[in-house]
Each structure stands twice: as structure tokens, then as C-alpha cells.
Amino acid sequence: xxxDKRSDVLIIxxxxxxxxTAFFLRHHHGLxxxxxxxxxxxxxxxxxNFGNVRRQxxxxxxxxxxxxxxxxxxxxxxxxxxxxxxxxxxHLRVCYTHEQAAKLEEHARxxxxxxxxxxxxxxxxxRQRYGFFSQEVVAGSLSPLDGHANPRLxxxxxxxxxxxxxxxxxxxxxxxxxxxxGDDFVAHTAAGKTFRxxxxxxxxxxxxxxxxxxxxEPVPMEARGPQMGVTEPVPYAIGPSxxxxxxxxxxxxxxxxxxxxxxxxxxxxxxPASTETIRAGVRPDxxxxxxxxxxxxxxxxxxxxxxxxxxxIEGYVADSRPVMGPSARMPGLHYAFGFNGEGFAxxxxxxxxxxxxxxxxxxxxxxEAFSIGRxx
Amino acid sequence: xxxxxxxPQVIVVGAGPAGIRAAQALAEAGxxxxxxxxxxxxxxxxxxxxxxxxxxSYATLYGSEAGKAQSLHQDFEALRQKIxxxxxxxxxxxxxxxxxxxxxxxxxSLAYDALIICSGATDRLMxxxxxxxxxxYSLGAAQIALKSQACSIGAxxxxxxxxPLLYLVAAQYVKAGANVQAVLDxxxxxxxxxxxxxxxxxxxxxxxxxxxxxSLRRAGVKVWQGITPLRVEGAPDSGVxxxxxxxxxxxxxxxxxxxxxxxxxxxAETQLADLAGCDFVFDALSRQWLPRMDGDGRSSxxxxxxxxxxxxxxGADGAEAAGRLAALAALHDLGHGQGRTLFKEQAPxxxxxxxxxxxxxxxxxxAFPWPHQQAATLPDAAVVCRCEAVTxxxxxxxxxxxxxxxxxxxxxxxxxxxxxxxxxxxxxxxxEVVAHAARIPIEDVGRLRSQAPVKPLLMDAQP
Numbered sequence: 001x002x003x004d005k006r007s008d009v010l011i012i013x014x015x016x017x018x019x020x021t022a023f024f025l026r027h028h029h030g031l032x033x034x035x036x037x038x039x040x041x042x043x044x045x046x047x048x049n050f051g052n053v054r055r056q057x058x059x060x061x062x063x064x065x066x067x068x069x070x071x072x073x074x075x076x077x078x079x080x081x082x083x084x085x086x087x088x089x090x091h092l093r094v095c096y097t098h099e100q101a102a103k104l105e106e107h108a109r110x111x112x113x114x115x116x117x118x119x120x121x122x123x124x125x126x127r128q129r130y131g132f133f134s135q136e137v138v139a140g141s142l143s144p145l146d147g148h149a150n151p152r153l154x155x156x157x158x159x160x161x162x163x164x165x166x167x168x169x170x171x172x173x174x175x176x177x178x179x180x181x182g183d184d185f186v187a188h189t190a191a192g193k194t195f196r197x198x199x200x201x202x203x204x205x206x207x208x209x210x211x212x213x214x215x216x217e218p219v220p221m222e223a224r225g226p227q228m229g230v231t232e233p234v235p236y237a238i239g240p241s242x243x244x245x246x247x248x249x250x251x252x253x254x255x256x257x258x259x260x261x262x263x264x265x266x267x268x269x270x271x272p273a274s275t276e277t278i279r280a281g282v283r284p285d286x287x288x289x290x291x292x293x294x295x296x297x298x299x300x301x302x303x304x305x306x307x308x309x310x311x312x313i314e315g316y317v318a319d320s321r322p323v324m325g326p327s328a329r330m331p332g333l334h335y336a337f338g339f340n341g342e343g344f345a346x347x348x349x350x351x352x353x354x355x356x357x358x359x360x361x362x363x364x365x366x367x368e369a370f371s372i373g374r375x376x
Numbered sequence: 377x378x379x380x381x382x383x384p385q386v387i388v389v390g391a392g393p394a395g396i397r398a399a400q401a402l403a404e405a406g407x408x409x410x411x412x413x414x415x416x417x418x419x420x421x422x423x424x425x426x427x428x429x430x431x432x433s434y435a436t437l438y439g440s441e442a443g444k445a446q447s448l449h450q451d452f453e454a455l456r457q458k459i460x461x462x463x464x465x466x467x468x469x470x471x472x473x474x475x476x477x478x479x480x481x482x483x484x485s486l487a488y489d490a491l492i493i494c495s496g497a498t499d500r501l502m503x504x505x506x507x508x509x510x511x512x513y514s515l516g517a518a519q520i521a522l523k524s525q526a527c528s529i530g531a532x533x534x535x536x537x538x539x540p541l542l543y544l545v546a547a548q549y550v551k552a553g554a555n556v557q558a559v560l561d562x563x564x565x566x567x568x569x570x571x572x573x574x575x576x577x578x579x580x581x582x583x584x585x586x587x588x589x590x591s592l593r594r595a596g597v598k599v600w601q602g603i604t605p606l607r608v609e610g611a612p613d614s615g616v617x618x619x620x621x622x623x624x625x626x627x628x629x630x631x632x633x634x635x636x637x638x639x640x641x642x643x644a645e646t647q648l649a650d651l652a653g654c655d656f657v658f659d660a661l662s663r664q665w666l667p668r669m670d671g672d673g674r675s676s677x678x679x680x681x682x683x684x685x686x687x688x689x690x691g692a693d694g695a696e697a698a699g700r701l702a703a704l705a706a707l708h709d710l711g712h713g714q715g716r717t718l719f720k721e722q723a724p725x726x727x728x729x730x731x732x733x734x735x736x737x738x739x740x741x742x743a744f745p746w747p748h749q750q751a752a753t754l755p756d757a758a759v760v761c762r763c764e765a766v767t768x769x770x771x772x773x774x775x776x777x778x779x780x781x782x783x784x785x786x787x788x789x790x791x792x793x794x795x796x797x798x799x800x801x802x803x804x805x806x807x808e809v810v811a812h813a814a815r816i817p818i819e820d821v822g823r824l825r826s827q828a829p830v831k832p833l834l835m836d837a838q839p
Contacts (some may be wrong), residue, residue, distance in 0.1 A: 040785060047788065152788040156778065232796060232832060260764070260791070282828065284469045284476045288483055291835045305832035307796060 007032040010197035013204035015046040020351020026165035029359035042155020048312025056143035069349030090240030091146035101139035206315035208337035220318035224270035225280030225311035233261030280311040328373030390494035392420020394684025394699030401703035469828035495686035497642040506608030511616030515639030528554040530635025539641030558598035565601040567743035574739020650826035673702030694733035751808035763795020
């Protein structure tokens with residue numbers, strides 16, 4: 001039998017949370033890291049989401065983490081030595097009712113002391129700046145320093161950067177069992193390999209609740225899929241990513257244009273996702289509903305062609321807050337999962353924060369609200 | 377065992393030879409199938425009908441195949457009252473038990489007990505430098521221009537590639553009076569023995585093929601075999617001005633022309649089978665992934681049947697037999713009394729026909745092999761994915777610098793196959809480029825996963 005492979009930190013899951021943590025553990029702290037990914041890096045929630053890099057509209061308790069992430073996004077290109085298409089062109093939210101406009105105003109008032117300056121726009125101002133909205137749009141809020149990036153590239157790029165920094169990033173390593181052996185965690189893979197470390201990070205996205213439950217820390221979470229689509233390319237004209245702010249779930253649409261010209265959209269209802277079969281589908285009726293809502297929002301969308309739809313598997317926690325930080329029961333065990341379909345933007349902050357926590361035992365970023373202990 | 381529907385709803389996708397024969401068998405058994413057709417009229421590609429009002433004769437349009445075309449069209453006319461035919465309708469998505477269509481901006485979801493997918497095939501293309509210039513068409517497109525619009529793709533045309541369609545379309549162009557400069561075939565003039573054995577399964581067809589080549593030569597068309605295309609010449613402003621090749625003796629030659637029709641036999645349209653969740657297997661002979669099925673057309677998914685060139689490239693005659701057999705198999709599986717009887721009576725004969733067709737298919741695949749080695753020497757600057765303008769160099773960079781050895785990964789990194797055709801035209805070549813760059817077998821590169829919509833869907837669609 002072969003010898004266990006040992007490192008300081010063992011990470012289960014090769015999504016953005018895992019690979020960014022691995023990267024910062026090496027880059028900032030010089031720790032030995034092994035990351036085990038069942039399949040390929042950045043495939044599910046990390047690779048199939050919309051690519052929003054926004055602080056606007058985020059729960060205020062996430063704002064310090066989002067600010068930290070924002071700082072990393074600002075230097076992500078030099079950090080990675082390659083481009084993951086981060087474009088800080090702003091994030092615009094618009095709404096259909098004056099009641100919702102009041103909510104945008106309130107969010108702007110509360111977010112300001114937390115470091116997020118939002119610009120409120122009237123219907124006239126919106127139409128002056130962006131000629132494509134329908135008459136139904138009554139107000140908006142612009143976060144000028146937010147933007148969007150390419151989720152297909154982000155996870156793999158961080159994975160490669162982590163590897164270059166000296167982390168062991170291993171793909172096609174399905175973990176079937178984890179046990180405690182003295183102070184160490186020992187992970188056994190389907191291929192019969194074993195990996196050992198004193199610290200363990202569970203960052204397996206929608207599959208994490210099973211691991212947490214195995215450590216006696218169950219989390220109420222379900223798997224759902226975003227309903228994404230992309231149009232044919234049209235001349236580049238939009239700039240910020242744009243979303244509808246609405247209390248009605250199926251009205252909640254967003255879109256952005258990539259420099260190539262295609263418009264990526266998503267939002268509305270979530271689709272079915274199965275962690276068993278590893279499949280998440282796009283419901284055809286959802287796609288047609290998105291068409292309707294897009295036309296209502298930007299009438300010119302009716303003249304575009306849809307090229308492709310896709311989904312991925314995301315973890316949604318019952319109280320809509322992520323699970324992040326140390327285990328409430330077991331020393332050395334840590335979690336970072338359950339980001340409720342809005343983890344992409346903050347993933348760079350999550351990685352830096354988790355690396356700091358794993359390396360030093362504490363972090364300057366407040367994350368107590370996300371403790372798994374809240375479900376105990 | 378699942379309950380048997382009393383009056384099962386069977387949907388046929390496609391109204392080419394396979395779809396028409398499937399619908400006919402279903403109607404004979406007393407069913408009223410829905411036939412979804414993307415085309416404006418029945419006939420599919422090979423027996424494509426000219427638009428209403430055009431008056432060319434069957435002999436002019438279909439040549440040696442006029443009799444078959446006429447009989448298929450007539451049978452379809454006779455069927456019209458017994459089926460629910462929906463032309464100009466795209467099957468854009470498929471979910472368990474439900475086919476999603478759109479026609480003239482109206483979307484519909486149709487429940488089925490059995491679905492017979494006869495989705496046909498399109499050209500298989502291997503890129504060559506300059507193939508993205510205006511004036512370079514696929515063989516199929518060149519044929520459509522002739523059959524449907526009665527026009528040539530250029531004043532002086534070169535046909536390049538390989539496969540029976542290469543000679544057929546060139547001969548149709550000559551017959552229509554077009555100026556055909558040359559036919560350039562990447563396959564050798566003398567096929568290997570195993571190919572001949574397969575081709576002899578249908579001796580008359582083999583003879584007709586040889587006759588086509590002879591007639592081209594008699595008409596003064598240069599027919600060169602064993603060539604390697606090097607570059608389509610021309611400029612972005614003025615389009616194609618010629619084609620440069622290396623001939624069988626290793627000499628470089630340039631043939632002036634203003635249009636090139638390019639194609640390397642066919643590839644099956646498998647997106648619906650993929651969306652249905654069917655298993656795929658790698659067919660080493662043709663180097664393509666095909667849906668797994670039994671001899672009667674049953675896929676790996678219950679209720680999903682496959683027939684015609686969308687499943688196996690057996691040609692039009694094979695498609696007719698496969699369509700009928702798949703329909704009878706569906707009726708049999710649905711527990712349909714009359715269907716069971718018909719299946720028992722006819723299945724053995726149809727299977728034996730298909731067996732012959734399959735031997736011939738293998739012969740063709742050996743005689744006209746997909747020249748995958750061209751992917752290895754394709755210059756970095758050559759465009760592979762024309763929708764997204766992804767070059768061979770960018771694909772190789774995704775392998776060497778970004779560690780993609782799998783085609784969906786290469787797609788994510790390079791945008792190959794992300795455009796309007798969704799990789800239907802560039803996917804096979806892109807996989808070959810990745811395999812050569814990564815030095816791994818083509819089957820390890822995998823296949824592009826299909827996503828809806830099957831073809832671009834206008835966003836004015838209303839439920």
C-alpha cells in the first residue's frame with residue numbers, strides 16, 4: 001500500500017472557493033496545500049454562473065467580504081498573470097415600481113457607510129444614458145466600480161496559478177470517505193489514494209452538506225441551477241451588467257454584454273439540479289419566460305437570437321446565508337460553501353479570508369454571521 | 377411494466393426519407409403521428425423539393441434518383457391527410473416526454489409516448505487556411521443553391537474534399553451547365569481492399585459512382601485524387617481567387633476559381649439524441665461519436681428511436697428502411713397490436729437491408745476516410761471556428777498553456793463552437809486539433825455536449 005500524501009491543508013472541492021483558498025495559502029502564507037477535485041476545476045456553480053462582480057444588492061453582513069473581494073478583483077490580472085476578462089464597467093439595477101425604487105434608495109443609504117457608493121438614477125437619467133430601456137423602467141441604482149468577469153476562465157486560471165505557486169491541485173480525484181486519525185484528517189479517494197492533513201477545508205459547493213453532515217454538522221441546503229442563456233453577437237454597446245430589482249422572483253433578470261458582442265443573461269426562477277446525477281437542466285418554459293421578461297425590460301431583445309442555454313449546480317442554504325469559517329465542533333475543520341448563487345463576486349475575498357484563517361487561526365474580515373454553528 | 381397507452385402519440389422529427397417512411401408505417405398501423413419538419417416542404421436534403429411554383433422536372437433535379445424522389449414525394453402527398461404535418465417548425469429542445477418546437481414565433485410543447493428522431497446529416501468539414509473567405513461553401517450548401525434556387529455558387533467552381541457527395545454535386549453542377557474547374561479528392565484513387573469489399577455490398581451504386589467520375593472526366597473536369605488542400609486563395613475584400621493543393625506526386629499547384637465547395641462526407645445531426653440523454657459511442661472507423669442504438673433503431677433511452685443519417689450514415693435508401701423499422705419497433709414496444717404484427721412480418725427483411733447498407737457505409741468510410749491528419753499541419757493562423765473566429769493557434773494555446781485536453785474545456789477557454797452553429801461544423805475538426813496538440817487519441821478528447829436551442833432561436837418566441 002502506498003504512503004499517505006501529507007500537506008498542511010487539504011481542500012475538498014475544486015470550485016472557486018477551493019482554488020482561491022489554495023492560491024492564497026501558497027501565495028500569501030507559504031503553506032503546503034493539496035486540493036482534490038472530483039472532476040475538472042471550476043465546472044459547476046463556479047463555471048456556469050453569470051459572472052457578476054457586484055457589491056450592490058448584497059446583504060450588508062457580506063459587505064466587508066465583498067469589499068475585500070473587490071480589492072482582489074482590482075489586481076486579479078497581475079496576480080494571475082493572465083486575463084479572466086474582468087471589466088469594471090459598473091453594475092446597474094433598475095426597477096418597475098416606485099415602491100422598489102424606495103428600496104434601492106434605502107440600500108444606497110445603508111451601504112454608503114460600509115464603503116459602497118451608489119448613484120441613484122431617475123427614469124429620465126436612465127433613458128439619457130442607456131437608450132434601450134422600455135417605458136416600464138422607473139428608476140435605477142448604479143454601482144460604478146462593480147463589473148463582470150468570465151466564469152469559464154476564472155476557476156481554471158486560479159487553479160493553474162495555485163499550481164504554479166506550489167499547491168497540489170489534483171483533478172479526477174473523487175473523495176469517497178474522510179476520517180480522523182489522531183490530529184489528522186485522512187481523505188480516501190475512489191481510486192484508492194489517501195491524503196492527509198491537520199487542517200481540512202470543505203469547499204465542495206452543493207455537495208458540501210453531505211460532508212458537513214458526516215462531521216455531525218448538518219446544514220439545511222438544496223441544490224438548484226441558474227437558468228442562463230447567451231445571444232448571438234451584436235455591436236458592443238452596453239457596458240455595465242444590468243439587472244432588474246424585483247420582489248417577484250420571475251421578474252428578476254440580469255444581462256451583460258461581452259466584448260465579443262454576445263449578451264449573456266440569467267435570472268428568474270431556478271431550475272432543477274441533482275447532486276446525484278450531476279446534472280442541472282434549463283427548463284424550456286423558463287427560457288421562454290426569460291424571453292418575455294427581457295422584451296419587457298429591453299424591447300430590442302426580441303430581435304436577437306438565442307444561441308445556447310446552460311445551467312450548473314449551486315447550493316442554496318435555507319436562510320440564504322453562506323456557510324463559512326471554522327467548524328463549531330472539530331478543531332482543524334473548516335467550511336466555505338452554500339453561496340446561494342451569488343458567490344462568484346466574493347469568491348476572491350472568500351479565498352483570501354479562508355487562507356488567512358487557516359494559516360493564522362483568525363481573520364480581519366467579520367464572518368461570524370456565516371458560522372455553521374448557527375444550525376447546531 | 378409501464379401501462380400501454382391506448383392511442384399512443386408518436387412524434388417523428390424530420391420529413392426526409394427516414395421520417396417519411398416512419399410516418400407511413402405509423403399511419404398504416406392506424407396512428408396519426410405528428411411530423412415535425414424544419415423544412416418548408418417534405419423531402420429532406422437529398423430529395424429536397426424545389427419551392428412551390430418552380431417547375432423543373434424530376435429528371436433535371438434528381439438525375440438518377442428521380443424515380444425514388446418522385447415515389448417518396450407521392451407517398452408523402454398520400455399521407456398528408458393521415459398525419460399531422462408541421463413544416464417550417466424547429467424542434468429546439470427536448471425534455472423527458474416532451475418535444476419543444478417553435479414555428480413563426482409560436483412555441484409549443486408536445487407530449488409523446490415515442491419519439492422517432494430522423495434529424496439527418498450535414499457536411500463534415502475540415503478547415504483549410506482561407507476557408508473563411510467569401511465564396512467558400514460547404515458541398516451541401518452548393519447543392520441547396522442548385523436544387524432550391526437553380527444557381528451556381530460561382531462562375532468558376534472547384535469541388536474539394538472527399539466522399540460520394542463530392543462527385544455527385546460536381547456532376548449535378550456540370551449537368552446544370554456550371555463551369556466546374558476541378559474535383560479534388562483527398563482520398564486515394566485506389567481504395568484499400570477492405571473498402572472494396574464493403575462497396576461491393578451495393579454493386580450498382582458502386583458502378584454508378586464510378587460512372588459519375590467518368591462522366592466528369594468526359595466533361596473535361598480535372599479529377600485529382602490523393603491531394604492535400606493547402607490554402608483557399610483570395611482576399612477578404614474580393615473573396616476566393618483559387619485553391620492551392622499538393623497533388624498525389626507531391627507537387628504544389630494552384631487552380632484559379634472564384635468559388636470552392638468543400639466537404640468531407642457527412643456528420644450525423646445528433647443534438648436531439650444528446651438532449652434526450654442518449655448514450656454515445658465512439659465509431660473508430662469514421663472517427664465520430666454516434667448515439668448507441670440496437671439494430672432496430674432503439675436508443676439507450678426508453679421511447680427514443682433513431683433513424684436515418686442522423687444516427688448512421690446509410691444514405692437515402694438506408695434511411696427509408698431504418699425509418700420504417702424504427703417506427704415498427706416503437707409500435708412493438710408500445711404494445712400496439714397491429715404494430716406488433718407488422719414488426720414481426722417486416723423486421724427481418726428490413727434488418728437484412730440495413731445490414732447491406734451498413735456494409736456499404738463501412739466501405740465508403742474506408743474509401744473516403746476523414747483526413748484527420750490535416751488537423752496536425754493546419755497553420756496556426758487558420759480559422760477553425762468560423763462563427764467565433766477561433767484559430768488553430770488559439771486552440772493549441774488552450775491545450776499547451778491552459779491544460780485543456782477535453783473538447784468542452786477547449787470550448788470554455790477558446791470559444792470554439794460557441795457561435796451560431798454551436799460546433800456543428802467545427803466541432804469534429806476542433807477535436808482533431810486538440811487531440812494532435814495534446815498527443816492523445818481522438819476519443820479521449822470527448823465530444824461537445826449539446827445544449828438547447830438545437831439551432832438559433834429568435835427571442836420573439838411566445839408560448
